Amino acid sequence: MRRILLSLAFVFCATTLFAQIENSQVNGSFQIDGQYYKVDEAIGITSETIKGQKVGLNGFGKINYSLGNFTAGIRYEAFQTPLSGFDTRLQGFGIANYYASYDNGTVAVTLGDIYDQFGNGFIFRTYEEWALGFDNALRGMRVIYRPAAGVTLKALFGKQRLYWVEYGDAAKRGVVRGIDGEWDLNQSFETLNNTKFRATVGGSFVSKYQKNTNTTYTIPENVGAFDGRVNLGYGRFAFTTEYAYKINDPSAFNNYTFNAGQAILASLSYSQKGFGVIAQVKRVDNMSFKSDYKGVKNDLDINFIPPINYTHTHSLPAIYSYATQPLGEMAMQLQVNYTIPKNTIIGGKYGTKITADFSMVNDIKRNYILAEGQEAPTHIAGNSGTLGYTSPFFAVGDRKFFHDFNIELERRLNKKWKLIAQYINLYYDMDIIENHPGAPVVKANIAFVDLSYRITSKQSVRFELQHLWDNINKGNTTEESTFGHEDVYKKRGNWAAALVEYTIAPKWFVSVADKYNYGNPIAGNRDHYYTASVGYIKESTRIVLTGGRQSEGMVCVGGVCRVVPASSGFSLSITTSF
Amino acid sequence: MKKTLVLLFLSVLFLGAKAQSDLPNVTLKNLDGETINITELQNDGKPFVMTFWATWCGPCVKEHNALSEIYQDWQDETGVKIFAVSIDDSRSTPRIKPFVEGKGWEFDVLLDVNKDLARAMNVSNPPHTFLFDGNGKMVYQHTGYFEGAEEELYEEILKLVE
Numbered sequence: 001m002r003r004i005l006l007s008l009a010f011v012f013c014a015t016t017l018f019a020q021i022e023n024s025q026v027n028g029s030f031q032i033d034g035q036y037y038k039v040d041e042a043i044g045i046t047s048e049t050i051k052g053q054k055v056g057l058n059g060f061g062k063i064n065y066s067l068g069n070f071t072a073g074i075r076y077e078a079f080q081t082p083l084s085g086f087d088t089r090l091q092g093f094g095i096a097n098y099y100a101s102y103d104n105g106t107v108a109v110t111l112g113d114i115y116d117q118f119g120n121g122f123i124f125r126t127y128e129e130w131a132l133g134f135d136n137a138l139r140g141m142r143v144i145y146r147p148a149a150g151v152t153l154k155a156l157f158g159k160q161r162l163y164w165v166e167y168g169d170a171a172k173r174g175v176v177r178g179i180d181g182e183w184d185l186n187q188s189f190e191t192l193n194n195t196k197f198r199a200t201v202g203g204s205f206v207s208k209y210q211k212n213t214n215t216t217y218t219i220p221e222n223v224g225a226f227d228g229r230v231n232l233g234y235g236r237f238a239f240t241t242e243y244a245y246k247i248n249d250p251s252a253f254n255n256y257t258f259n260a261g262q263a264i265l266a267s268l269s270y271s272q273k274g275f276g277v278i279a280q281v282k283r284v285d286n287m288s289f290k291s292d293y294k295g296v297k298n299d300l301d302i303n304f305i306p307p308i309n310y311t312h313t314h315s316l317p318a319i320y321s322y323a324t325q326p327l328g329e330m331a332m333q334l335q336v337n338y339t340i341p342k343n344t345i346i347g348g349k350y351g352t353k354i355t356a357d358f359s360m361v362n363d364i365k366r367n368y369i370l371a372e373g374q375e376a377p378t379h380i381a382g383n384s385g386t387l388g389y390t391s392p393f394f395a396v397g398d399r400k401f402f403h404d405f406n407i408e409l410e411r412r413l414n415k416k417w418k419l420i421a422q423y424i425n426l427y428y429d430m431d432i433i434e435n436h437p438g439a440p441v442v443k444a445n446i447a448f449v450d451l452s453y454r455i456t457s458k459q460s461v462r463f464e465l466q467h468l469w470d471n472i473n474k475g476n477t478t479e480e481s482t483f484g485h486e487d488v489y490k491k492r493g494n495w496a497a498a499l500v501e502y503t504i505a506p507k508w509f510v511s512v513a514d515k516y517n518y519g520n521p522i523a524g525n526r527d528h529y530y531t532a533s534v535g536y537i538k539e540s541t542r543i544v545l546t547g548g549r550q551s552e553g554m555v556c557v558g559g560v561c562r563v564v565p566a567s568s569g570f571s572l573s574i575t576t577s578f
Numbered sequence: 579m580k581k582t583l584v585l586l587f588l589s590v591l592f593l594g595a596k597a598q599s600d601l602p603n604v605t606l607k608n609l610d611g612e613t614i615n616i617t618e619l620q621n622d623g624k625p626f627v628m629t630f631w632a633t634w635c636g637p638c639v640k641e642h643n644a645l646s647e648i649y650q651d652w653q654d655e656t657g658v659k660i661f662a663v664s665i666d667d668s669r670s671t672p673r674i675k676p677f678v679e680g681k682g683w684e685f686d687v688l689l690d691v692n693k694d695l696a697r698a699m700n701v702s703n704p705p706h707t708f709l710f711d712g713n714g715k716m717v718y719q720h721t722g723y724f725e726g727a728e729e730e731l732y733e734e735i736l737k738l739v740e
Contacts, residue, residue, distance in 0.1 A: 025600060029700035064698065071603070103603055105615075117692040120668035127667075127692055130702070150613075184613065200611050231611055240672050267672035273684075276676025306669040311634035335673060337680020353643070353681055410643070418725075420636075450636075452725055460725035503724035540706070540719045575721070577700035 024067040029540075029577035031130070032059040035083050040549060040568035056083040056567075058090075060130065062097075072100040084567060086133040089163035096161070097128075097137060108144040113137040114156060118180040118204040121304035122244035122263050123225040123289065126160065136301055137161045138176060150187025154180040160291050160300050174210030174291040176302055198233035208291050208302060217256055217385055219293055223249045225261075225303075241266040244287070244303075250384075251293040254286055254327060255377075257388025261286040263305055274339040280308050281332050285364055285391055288326040308333045309359035309404050312424070315515060315551075316466040316495050317446050320428040322402045328364040330396045333357070350412040358405045363397030363432075366390075403427040420450040430488065439488040443471040458506075464499040470519060477521040486522065491551075493526075494519030509535045515551065541576040601714055602698035606663070606688045609675045614688060616695060623712040624657040625738045627731065629685075630696055630706040632666045633677050638705040641723035646683045652732065656739045660685040665696050665704060707731060711738050 035056040062075035078093035079086070099112030115137060117125040128135040140158015147153070157177035159167050167173055182202035186192045192199070204227045212219040229242035246261035262285045269278035289303040307324045308331055335357045340347035366389040368376045374383060382388030406424040413419055424446040430439040445468070452462040473493045482489045496518060501511035515529040531548035549568045604616045619626065629645070631638035645660060652658050662685040664674050671691055678687050690696055699708065702721075709718040709731065718734045720727065 027700055029702060031702055062700070064700075066600075066602070069603070115692060115694070115697070117668070120671070125668075125692065128697075152613075184611065186612070198611055233610065238672070238675060269672060269676045271676040271679035273679055274682045276678070276680035278673050278676045280672065304668065306667065308669065311669065313634050313636055335676065337677050339680060339682045351682075355677075355680070454725055457729060458726045462725075505724040505726035506720055506722070506730050509724060537720070537722050540700070540721050542703075542721050575702050577702070577719075 024065070026063060026065050027578060028061065028063040029575070030059075030061045031573075031575045032057065033083060033571065033573045035567050035571040036569045037084070037567065038569040053081050056081055058083050058086065058133075060096075069104050070100070070102050072098075074098045082133070087163065089165065090133050092164040094164070096135070096164075103144075106146055108142075110142045110144075113139050113161070114142045114158065116142065116154070116156065117304070118154075118178065118206070119202055119227055119229045119242050120265060120306055122242060122265075122287070123204060123206045123227045123246065123303050124176075124178050124180070125302075125304035127304070134298065135161050136298075139167065140176075148188065150184035152180075152182045154178075160302070162292075162300050169211075170209060171211040171213050172292070173300065174208040174293075176206065176208050176291050178204060178206035180204035196233075196235040198231075200231040201229070203228045206289075206302065208289075210291065210293060214293075217250060219250055220248055223247060223289075225289060236270055236272050238269045238271075239267070246287060246289055249286075249289065249293070251288065251290060252296060253288045253290065255382065255388070256384035257286070257382050257386060259286055259387040259389065261289070262393075263287045265306075265308070274341065276337040277335070279332070279334050282308055282330070283364065283393070284324065284326060284329050284331075286327055286388075307331075309361070309402065310335070310357045310406060312404075312406075314422070314448050314464075314466060316448070316468045316497055317406075317424050317426065319468070319491055319495070320426055320442055320444065322361065322404070322428070322433060325361075325363075325401065325432065328366070328391070328397075329361050329401060330364055331359065331361040333359040348411060349414075353410040355408045356406070358403075360403040361401045363399040363401060364391050365395035365397045399429070399432075400427060401429045401432050416454050418452045418454075420448075422446075422448040424448070436488050438485065440472060442492070445469045459502070459504050462499075462501045462503070464497075464501075464513075466495075466497040468495040470494055472521060473519040474521050474523075474526075475519075479522055482521055489520065489522050490525060491517060491520075493517060493521055507537055509533075509537075540578070542574070544573045546571045546573075600716075601710070602695065604695045604698050606690055606695060608689070609678065609687050617714075619661060619710075620714055621657070621659040621712070624659070625712055625735055626659040626661060626710050627735070628661045628663060628708045628710065630663050630665055630690075630699075630701045630704050632664060632704050633670050633674060634666070635704045637723040639681075640725075641705050641707070641728070642683055642685070643681065644723075644725070644728050645685070646681070648728065648732075649684060652735070656735050658735050658739075661688055662686070663688045663690050663695060665690050665693055665701070667691055667693075709734050709738075 037054055057080050060075055060077045062073060064073040074095060075097035077096040079090040080093060082088060082090040097113040099110055101110035115126050115128060126136050126138045138158040138160055142156035145153045159173055159175055185199040207222055207224040209222050212221050225244060225246040227244040231240045242265050244263045248258040248260055250256040250258050265282045267278060267280040284305050287305055291300045291302055305324045305326055307322055309322050312318050312321060338354045340352040342349060342351035368382045368389045369386045371383045404426055406422060408422040410420045426444045428442040430436050430442055447467050449465045452460055454460045470493050497515040499511060499513035501509060503509040512532045518526055520526045529549045529551045531546055531550055533544055533546040535544035547570045601616045601619055605613055607613055631642060642662060664687060666674060668691060671689060705723045706721045708716055711717050
């Protein structure tokens with residue numbers, strides 16, 4: 001560890017000396033999110049959550065340096081204390097990330113913290129989402145070799161980041177190593193380029209090694225996972241598929257069951273100008289893959305199984321957003337994008353854009369292997385120490401986790417007015433998705449309208465109205481019936497939300513918003529979340545001051561989208577890059 | 579140790595080189611699956627724009643709809659080209675092509691599936707727009723989108739072609 005730091009320091013010294021060389025370049029970015037808290041028990045900001053500290057602060061600064069084929073970078077992070085909603089293990093500060101890399105086009109070598117992904121990430125993906133406090137960077141080494149046009153080979157190994165927790169020995173945290181190959185046939189066979197046919201194939205192997213310290217079970221110390229993928233295109237059609245298989249990998253996450261894991265995703269699409277349609281199917285079975293078998297939540301995830309449903313960013317539909325269930329799901333998605341041409345009766349003078357999307361996720365079918373007297377579990381993978389269950393590959397489980405049907409229209413009404421309208425129908429099994437045993441299912445309808453009016457060429461005003469109708473509401477659910485299950489009803493019931501934003505392009509914005517959970521069955525939860533923001537943007541610098549009460553979730557104001565934690569009080573956010 | 583590193587970090591910052599204006603050495607794919615090295619992006623000596631966006635980002639979609647409406651005029655007048663870099667992850671990668679075609683956008687779309695280019699160019703929150711001159715030097719950037727922001731971008735493009 002210390003040796004790596006020293007050698008890196010040496011590299012930096014050396015590069016500083018070379019800094020006068022004309023081609024060397026520096027870039028970087030800096031972000032600081034500060035929050036002054038008020039205790040606001042109604043929305044879950046208690047003196048406990050803010051731990052007596054009135055100020056939360058998340059910040060980072062990073063610098064990249066490049067000279068010809070050489071690049072190096074460093075990122076400093078500080079969480080003093082982490083903003084509420086972030087994992088408390090982020091508390092601390094220091095150099096969280098560093099790397100140095102050399103790439104001459106044929107060979108690329110990276111030392112330090114590595115972000116990479118094989119295919120869709122089914123068996124390997126390291127990435128960083130600052131706004132979510134997520135970072136599973138692989139600290140180690142990677143070599144990329146491109147022996148011929150269209151062929152890319154990768155090999156890497158290392159250990160993953162877990163907040164500021166010491167990397168430790170092979171019992172504490174496993175070593176991850178992987179190889180990946182991808183071949184673009186069109187770049188190898190010139191004759192293919194005279195046809196409408198396109199093909200790319202790829203495959204990978206990833207293994208982790210962790211010393212077994214479990215006294216009850218013989219945990220496999222080496223766990224391997226395989227992945228194969230094919231992308232085909234013919235004219236306007238595209239077909240992509242990927243399949244992954246993981247050998248037995250008992251873990252705390254899958255209740256120490258020994259069955260193998262599998263995942264498959266297939267997509268078929270057709271697109272031409274003004275029209276695009278895509279259908280996707282996915283099956284996931286026991287595919288949680290972590291470099292510590294004791295890991296919980298998202299800790300030390302080696303892989304990423306993408307959810308394929310529509311990603312909502314408006315504040316009300318984002319209350320109930322779906323996350324992949326790595327232990328098992330069968331999912332499908334169908335999306336149509338169409339632009340009704342302009343100067344037609346339906347399309348109007350400017351044309352109308354329509355997106356319709358349907359996605360649905362069910363459980364996989366499981367035949368449980370049970371201990372004597374054990375009842376079939378509903379969520380976990382079965383009896384620990386056994387294979388857990390068997391699952392017929394093509395059978396869809398009876399339990400529905402989620403569905404989302406939505407249709408969106410986007411139309412310019414005239415020179416001044418623009419309209420976006422969306423209707424959403426949601427089914428959300430809170431029990432499974434949020435792990436609240438016994439929570440009633442959410443069946444909601446949501447309407448959204450975004451109307452913008454251009455006052456002058458640079459000034460405009462935007463109105464956003466949203467309403468959510470919940471099947472559980474103060475009219476049909478008494479407060480008494482919620483006793484003992486208050487956490488399940490925190491955000492239930494009807495919601496209404498409104499936002500007004502005034503902008504002077506491209507530099508200034510002011511916005512006020514309110515979100516009101518007026519239909520909550522518990523009178524004490526019928527809260528308003530009101531905020532006011534003012535922001536200034538110049539080139540890549542953005543400064544925003546917000547006051548009020550924020551519920552956690554994705555917020556798109558001031559022209560960008562970010563994930564924000566629940567808060568009450570004032571916050572200041574500064575982002576810049578150079 | 580940490581102090582030394584921070585000092586070094588600062589010395590690189592202050593004594594070091596010019597701010598980055600070149601395209602970083604990152605390889606991405608386009609919608610047809612072809613690999614493209616970003617250092618080789620160019621537009622026959624004419625300026626080009628690089629926008630970072632995502633299918634789930636409302637302001638990004640608005641910006642690209644606005645750019646789409648005037649793209650033909652901009653091309654006729656200045657020859658500018660727009661590279662729209664999607665930072666969607668594998669959640670939505672296969673949906674990008676039908677999405678872009680369905681919206682009728684005619685930009686050159688690049689897929690930055692694991693944010694390699696976004697990291698190299700210090701993009702924190704989408705949308706983020708960069709303007710490069712005919713030699714591939716970055717001359718202007720802007721984060722966020724409000725109605726009408728494309729006009730300032732166009733003024734910057736005009737400065738390059740005059």
